Amino acid sequence: MSNEKTGLSKFWSEFTENKIALISLLIFLFIVFVAIFAPIISPTDPYDLSKVSIMDSRLPPLSENFAGQTFVLGSDGAGRDMLSAIFYGLRVSLGVGVMSGIFALIIGTFFGISAAFFGGKYETFIMRVVDIQLSFPSILMALIILAAFGKGVEKTIIALVLVQWAYYARTARATALVERSKEYVEAAHCLALGNKKIMFKHILPNCMPPLIVVGTLQTAHAISLEATLSFLGLGLPITEPSLGLLIGNGFEYMHTGDFWISIFPGVALLITIVSINLVGDHLRDMFNPRLKR
Amino acid sequence: MTAFLLKRSTQSLLVLFIMSLLVFSGVNLVGDPVEMLINPEADQEDVERVIRELGLDRPITEQYWFFLVNAFKGDLGTSFVFGEPALKLIIQRMPATLELAFFSLFISIIFALPLGIYAGLKPESKISKLIMAGSILGFSMPTFWVGIIFIMIFAVHLGWLPSTGRGEIGTFMGIHSSLFTLDGLSHIFLPALNLALFKLSSIVRLTRAGTREIIHQDYIKFARAKGLSENRVINTHLLKNILIPIVTVVGLEFGSLIAFSTVTETIFAWPGMGKLIIDSIYNLDRPVIVAYLMIIVFFFVFLNLIVDILYTILDPRVRIQGSK
Numbered sequence: 028m029s030n031e032k033t034g035l036s037k038f039w040s041e042f043t044e045n046k047i048a049l050i051s052l053l054i055f056l057f058i059v060f061v062a063i064f065a066p067i068i069s070p071t072d073p074y075d076l077s078k079v080s081i082m083d084s085r086l087p088p089l090s091e092n093f094a095g096q097t098f099v100l101g102s103d104g105a106g107r108d109m110l111s112a113i114f115y116g117l118r119v120s121l122g123v124g125v126m127s128g129i130f131a132l133i134i135g136t137f138f139g140i141s142a143a144f145f146g147g148k149y150e151t152f153i154m155r156v157v158d159i160q161l162s163f164p165s166i167l168m169a170l171i172i173l174a175a176f177g178k179g180v181e182k183t184i185i186a187l188v189l190v191q192w193a194y195y196a197r198t199a200r201a202t203a204l205v206e207r208s209k210e211y212v213e214a215a216h217c218l219a220l221g222n223k224k225i226m227f228k229h230i231l232p233n234c235m236p237p238l239i240v241v242g243t244l245q246t247a248h249a250i251s252l253e254a255t256l257s258f259l260g261l262g263l264p265i266t267e268p269s270l271g272l273l274i275g276n277g278f279e280y281m282h283t284g285d286f287w288i289s290i291f292p293g294v295a296l297l298i299t300i301v302s303i304n305l306v307g308d309h310l311r312d313m314f315n316p317r318l319k320r
Numbered sequence: 321m322t323a324f325l326l327k328r329s330t331q332s333l334l335v336l337f338i339m340s341l342l343v344f345s346g347v348n349l350v351g352d353p354v355e356m357l358i359n360p361e362a363d364q365e366d367v368e369r370v371i372r373e374l375g376l377d378r379p380i381t382e383q384y385w386f387f388l389v390n391a392f393k394g395d396l397g398t399s400f401v402f403g404e405p406a407l408k409l410i411i412q413r414m415p416a417t418l419e420l421a422f423f424s425l426f427i428s429i430i431f432a433l434p435l436g437i438y439a440g441l442k443p444e445s446k447i448s449k450l451i452m453a454g455s456i457l458g459f460s461m462p463t464f465w466v467g468i469i470f471i472m473i474f475a476v477h478l479g480w481l482p483s484t485g486r487g488e489i490g491t492f493m494g495i496h497s498s499l500f501t502l503d504g505l506s507h508i509f510l511p512a513l514n515l516a517l518f519k520l521s522s523i524v525r526l527t528r529a530g531t532r533e534i535i536h537q538d539y540i541k542f543a544r545a546k547g548l549s550e551n552r553v554i555n556t557h558l559l560k561n562i563l564i565p566i567v568t569v570v571g572l573e574f575g576s577l578i579a580f581s582t583v584t585e586t587i588f589a590w591p592g593m594g595k596l597i598i599d600s601i602y603n604l605d606r607p608v609i610v611a612y613l614m615i616i617v618f619f620f621v622f623l624n625l626i627v628d629i630l631y632t633i634l635d636p637r638v639r640i641q642g643s644k
Contacts, residue, residue, distance in 0.1 A: 159335055162624045164576035166583070167616065171339075174601055174609050175346025251462045255583055258464045259598055271464075278468060278587075282483075286472055293465040300460045308456075 041313060048309035051302040058299050062117040069111035070096065074268075101287040103276060109287060112273055113295045119269040120296065123180070124250035127187035131249075132242055134188065135195025140234065142196070143203035144226050154200065160193040165252060173261045183262045187249045198241045202234040236314045243307035247300045254296055270296045328628055332621045339617040343610060344387050391614060397607025401600070406611035410593055416486060417585070417592030419497050421577040423508055424516035425570065432520045436527025437554065437562075443532065451524060458521030463580055467514040467587040474510055481510050484589040511588040515581060519573060526569060530562035537561075571627045575620050 043049045061068065101109050142150040160168070172186040206212065207230065215225045254271030256262030258278075263269050270292045277289025371377055378386070390396070396406045439448040475483035486498050487507030498504025534540060535558065543557045544550075582594030589595065593612065600608040 155331075163620055164579040167576075167579040167620070170579070170582065170597070171343070171613055171617075172346075174597070174613060175343055247460070251460075254462055255464050259583065259586060261598075261601060271462075274465060274468065281468060281471055282476060289465075289468050290472070293462075293468065296465065297461055300462070301457065304456065304460050 038313075042309070045309050048306055051305035051309075054298065055302040055306060058117060058295075058302070059121065061114055062121045065111075065114040065118045069108075069114045071108045071111045073107035073111040073115060101291075103273070103288045109291050112268065113270070113292050116268055116270040116273050116292055117295060117299070119263065119267050120250055120253060120271070121299070123184060123187070123253050123263065123269065124246050127184045127191065127249050127253075128242060128246040130184070130188045131191035131245065132195050132238065135192040135197075136199045136231070136234070136238060138192070139196035139199025139201075140203045140226050140230055143200045143207055144222065144230070150200075153196065157193040157196050161197070165190040165248070166255065169252060169256055170261070173256060178261055178264060180263055180267055183253060183256065186256075187253060190252070191245050191249060194241055194245055195238065198237050199234055202237050203230050206230045206233050240307055240311045240314055243303055243310060247303035247307065250296070250303075251300050324632060325629065328625060332625045335621050336618060339621075340388065340391065340614065341384070343613045343617075344384055396611035396614060399600075399605050399608045401603050401605045401608075406607045407615075409608060410596065410612055410615055413591060413593045413596050415497070416590060417578060417581050417594060420508065420512055420515060420581055420584070420590060420592060421574065424512040424514075424577060425519065425574065427512055428516040428520040428523055429570070431516075432523035433527055433559075433566075436524040437531050437558070439524065440528040440531025441535065441554075443528075452528070455521040455524045458517050461517070463514060463518060464583045464587055466517055467511070467584055470510050470514055471587070482507050483510060486591055511584050511590050514588070515577060515584045518580070519570075519577065522573075523566060523570070526566055527562055530565060531558065534558055534561050568627070568631060571630065572624075575623045578616070578619070 042052075066072070096108070103109060103112060138153050142153040168190045169186045172189060173182060176182050176185075212225060212229060215229050220229075253262055253269060254274070257269050257271030258275040260275065263272060265272065273292035274289045274296070277285070277287075277292070280288050394407055398404065399406050399409055402409055435451050439451045442448050471483040474481045485507060487501065487504040489498055489501065489504060498508050540553060540557055543553045548557075578594075581590075581592060582598055584590065585592045585594035586598050593616075597609065597612045599605075600612070
């Protein structure tokens with residue numbers, strides 16, 4: 028136990044050496060906080076129809092609404108406070124991104140590790156599928172799935188999972204191949220442990236570092252992809268206003284110069300993606316043995 | 321080589337087959353094919369005629385066979401909205417998309433190579449760090465949002481460049497393109513830059529990594545020791561060697577430019593295939609959706625095949641492995 032603790036604190040001190048990564052992590056944690064507590068900390072409830080007034084539509088930032096509240100980031104075409112809409116939008120965007128990331132991680136890791144463990148035709152087949160899938164750009168795969176099956180929350184998550192699982196599978200297999208030939212796996216075999224136990228209790232924990240790196244970068248990618256799809260009107264329905272949808276709503280008013288309606292949700296999206304990417308980048312450098320001093 | 325070609329082509333055909341199965345089942349099993357493939361405004365008599373024509377009263381395996389045979393004949397259905405064959409509509413719009421993709425590829429290469437080489441030669445300088453930070457930003461910024469920002473700055477506020485449409489189309493040696501008129505060029509610039517940004521960032525990173533690796537090679541040291549000017553070392557010895565991986569990636573990624581052009585075309589109202597598919601999805605113009613998906617899948621499978629073959633020609637190591 029104490030050994031694990033020193034491992035963790037060593038990891039932490041190594042992580043905090045990079046100030047940019049640390050700041051990014053703090054920003055990301057703040058965003059997660061905002062997303063979770065959006066209903067409590069939002070100045071107004073943007074989706075409570077009794078409180079939203081069309082009289083307040085398209086107010087510029089820092090102006091007061093009819094009821095005397097200040098809309099720090101202005102309001103959108105329906106008279107919603109942009110700041111509150113962004114808080115709620117972060118909730119949806121992060122939720123969908125993280126959820127799809129977790130499912131993709133589980134599915135991809137399962138196929139990746141089992142492919143490395145069993146080898147043979149099964150491995151060839153799985154890796155062929157992975158190769159073929161990775162040869163198509165993710166937006167195209169998502170487009171095919173959503174165009175064929177229609178839009179919706181579950182369908183968007185399914186599309187994101189189908190797009191991403193292959194990245195996890197490739198990473199999990201590559202790491203598991205190295206782990207499989209190590210002595211502790213041989214020892215586990217000698218103890219006549221079951222295949223399932225060896226794969227998931229012994230090999231899996233040792234495959235986690237690279238999977239976490241892929242996980243952070245892929246989650247950022249998923250959030251960006253979901254925003255793109257929702258912006259195009261193919262991803263989430265209007266009842267689940269993610270950041271992409273908010274930006275799409277503001278796009279109508281772009282040509283009249285009401286910039287704040289799509290710029291601010293975009294800034295929130297950008298900060299989210301950049302902070303996750305910077306944390307992921309640093310984690311990758313930390314786990315990369317070639318860059319170890 | 322022949323064995324490799326055969327193996328690779330078979331695999332391509334298999335992928336095409338699986339994708340056609342996916343698209344077919346998406347349209348026919350999940351939804352109601354009658355509702356999906358027949359114009360909602362058609363009367364009962366028409367509906368029955370089309371059902372017979374499309375073979376929708378037959379068993380599902382036979383229907384799939386029908387779909388495949390028709391696809392091979394180039395008959396991918398008729399658009400509800402335009403009343404024209406879906407295939408023809410898509411082919412009409414293909415040049416606009418290709419033109420946009422090529423021009424943005426051109427933009428990303430001419431900007432990315434000098435920036436990447438500079439950042440690779442002087443990794444510690446302030447400008448290099450700025451370039452790398454910019455590339456992270458370019459990587460992270462969603463294409464559609466950058467497009468909006470471009471429209472806001474260059475079209476709405478400054479009023480320098482138009483933000484919608486293709487502009488005047490010129491003809492040069494029998495090719496119709498916006499690139500041959502000034503008006504057309506002003507129209508293509510913003511969408512092409514928007515589409516290029518992501519690619520630009522990735523080529524900058526590749527070029528920098530390649531430069532940093534190659535600059536320490538013996539032949540560069542030798543070229544310098546020979547007393548060649550720094551310009552000549554960079555332009556011939558360095559550039560030639562970093563170009564090999566970059567060309568491969570650019571070739572592979574050309575397809576993703578076409579895929580991402582759906583986003584850019586929608587924002588800038590560029591009349592290409594990408595805008596057509598998005599419009600068709602809005603209008604529930606299903607024959608066009610199916611046709612687009614089949615064509616784009618075919619295009620990608622073909623592109624991947626070409627890149628693989630080129631790769632074996634360029635890199636002897638792959639050739640030897642493949643023929644084993």
